[in-house]
Amino acid sequence: MKHLLSIEDLDRETIERLCDRAASFAEVADRPIKKVPALRGRTVLNLFYESSTRTRSSFELAAKRLSADVVNFAASGSSVEKGESLRDTVQTLAAHRPDAIVVRTPWAGASQLITNWTDAAIVNAGDGQHEHPTQALLDVYTLRARLGSLDGLDVWIVGDVRHSRVARSLVLALQTMGASVTVCGPPTLIPQDFSVLGCEVRYSLDEMHQADVVYALRMQRERMKQAWVPSLREYASVYQIDSRRLGPRQLLMHPGPVNRGVELAGDVVDGPRSLILDQVRAGVLVRMAVLYEVLAGAAPASAPRPTGPAATDGSDNRTELHPA
Secondary structure (H helix, E strand, O other), rough: OOOEEEHHHOOOHHHHHHHHHHHHHHHHHHHOOOOOOOOOEEEEEEEEOOOOHHHHHHHHHHHHHHEEEEEEEEEEOOOHHOOOOOHHHHHHHOOOOOOOEEEOOOOOOOOHHHHHOOOOOOEEEEEEOOHHHHHHHHHHHHHHEEEEEEEOEEEEOOOOOOOOOOHHHHHHHHHHHOEEEEEEEEEEHHHHHHHHHEEEEOOOOHHHOOOOOOEEOOOOOOHOOOOOOOOOOHHEEEEHHHOOOOOOOOOOOOOOOOEEOOOEOOOHHOOOOEEEHHHHHHHHHHHHHHHHHHHHHHHOOOOOOOOOOOOOOOOEEEEOOOOO
């Protein structure tokens, strides 16, 4: 896998391989020194044109735990503020010869364009309202870790589907893994093309009790150029997930950040059915797996590939991976 641009590029076998590889890295987080040398000597550039907490920090941690060198670039305070184009910025940074570039931009399709301007592996960390493939992968990993299999799972995605890059990637990933998906929200916040993806569309929570997993989405006010709902208070009264609406057997997920009191009530965010912090923890592991896949995974067949838990090389206290 040279790049990760879209969930559409991944089949079930590839998603399962990435999840299995992420699971093999889980033991690293419990070590006194949380590193393996899998990407020693490689450079990962985080190129973020939008604010981020979870995605950016987890990609940085993922690269460092694989022993890669990390360069963080934020548009704020850079030559972008002087009018430099995306292409010029990418080509300038690519002159430093990074091995991988993790890209988040407000422009749909930008990660695909960047592949034409550099030889580095490109990982899409969110492009506008289009896709967020690593978020979908970590969500699948979280559910597999909790439930084992996603075959036959009934998942409801509730909230601002229109402005969410997570929703499209998640629908595609869940369906690829055998789950059925329903999207629910105000008619103004569900694009007509979502039914083409093969998911059900609902405009009320009346049948949400049938879901095994409820996945809430944030109202993305920063992307809204007009009034899509009368008010946040009215939206919350109809679509907020709280303890009255979330059944005792249902699991709760959210990509973060959570707007408490809007899409989710605080009692369910912190409740026993919430997998939100599990998703955060999964982010580092899955992004380690992705970076390994696009870099070391593309190396010659003689290179070591981790297929099980990482092990310690007692000869010099460095961490090594079991070769296949």
